[in-house]
Amino acid sequence: DIQMTQSPSSLSASVGDRVTITCRASQGISNSLAWYQQKPGKAPKLLLYAASRLESGVPSRFSGSGSGTDYTLTISSLQPEDFATYYCQQYYSTPPWTFGQGTKVEIK
């Protein structure tokens, strides 16, 4: 199974900051990566798929990049509604579909 490791596990940032979250796969996943946002008490929401493709309706301040085993989610200018937990997920080699452990973005 492919293991997904996110870093950091948590971070503190201010409104307007640029935030980057990293996801590393235990083997190459050929851009078969999705990013989700989860707010407390809510279901996860798909933000990006195929590593860099923005889901419909998601603000353009969210972007993704990477290749091989290493991928990043970037929020160009953090907004109050972006404070949440973010998860990466690989779908290159399935089953299983595997998630990273999550990165909690908190208010500084």
Added chain:
Amino acid sequence: EVQLVQSGAEVKKPGESLRISCKGSGYSFTSYWISWVRQMPGKGLEWMGRIDPSDSYTNYSPSFQGHVTISADKSISTAYLQWSSLKASDTAMYYCARHQGGAFDIWGQGTMVTVSS
């Protein structure tokens, strides 16, 4: 509107059985796989298994194989997750999610299952 609507919260005792549901609407239910995802309190997302509603073919995570059963009734656009004998460690939020390509594009609102004596 495309949506998945899950059944309500459940409180059960250890050893009891349970089936929770996930009803799809606004799209062709048999055209997209459905996965179930567990989230234990304060923890991350764990994929449990998936079903193809067109033929009810399933895959399970080894972590859940044998402890849960995933099924679907395409006539009513509903997927199910069931347990025959619940444990306290099954206490969690359970989400169903629709596959779009490999990603999960539509999620149910979640069903909280509490198992306590």
